[in-house]
Amino acid sequence: MDDRSQPRMERRRLTHVDRRGRPRMVDVSGKVPTARRAVAEGEVACSQETLTLVIDGGGPKGDVLTVAELAGVMAAKRTSELIPLCHPLPLTDVVVRITPDRGASAFRIHAEAATTAPTGVEMEALTAASVAALTLYDMVKGVERGVEIRSIRLVSKSGGASGEWHRPTEPAETVAPRGPKPRAVRGPARTGGIRRPAKRPGG
Numbered sequence: 001m002d003d004r005s006q007p008r009m010e011r012r013r014l015t016h017v018d019r020r021g022r023p024r025m026v027d028v029s030g031k032v033p034t035a036r037r038a039v040a041e042g043e044v045a046c047s048q049e050t051l052t053l054v055i056d057g058g059g060p061k062g063d064v065l066t067v068a069e070l071a072g073v074m075a076a077k078r079t080s081e082l083i084p085l086c087h088p089l090p091l092t093d094v095v096v097r098i099t100p101d102r103g104a105s106a107f108r109i110h111a112e113a114a115t116t117a118p119t120g121v122e123m124e125a126l127t128a129a130s131v132a133a134l135t136l137y138d139m140v141k142g143v144e145r146g147v148e149i150r151s152i153r154l155v156s157k158s159g160g161a162s163g164e165w166h167r168p169t170e171p172a173e174t175v176a177p178r179g180p181k182p183r184a185v186r187g188p189a190r191t192g193g194i195r196r197p198a199k200r201p202g203g
Contacts, residue, residue: 025085031118036159037093040125042109042133042152048102050144055100064139065098065107072096072132076113076124086123089115094124096132106150109133122157 080088093114111128113121
């Protein structure tokens, strides 16, 4: 049912905005603490030369992937200081992994955060992925400034009243089946681009 057909009181509202349109922190004091986990991902696209340089450890700032992974972990722990209305949470686990993908000429970022608390850790996972990507850019910008940060997004979450959520898988691109190859149609014989006259009987 469309939200516009529901009574005004039953419509969905932004949780961080009060009825007067002012920002507010959500009161979670009445919620029961539960085990919660969230996974986010991102991508940093670069040239094959930069990818190889990072893999071989030849970057001007040292071990690029380890520094970026640690930056993601540190950022997750300070999410509430970066996002104004985000609750400070006692994180029980933070994992950040960056994997080179030669086929895509990119680095794949996987960030995971967990807690036992009355609210979720989606923002912590997303912050970890974002800062890991930014740190990776900072580490390689001296050799390639055109590096792109792409597709920072939530992959899944679990725990809390809303239960589990998983990002729907994107359908693979389908290739239209090829039909039979059309037969070549031959025109009149040509020599030097000029039509040859038909031979007359007995000529």
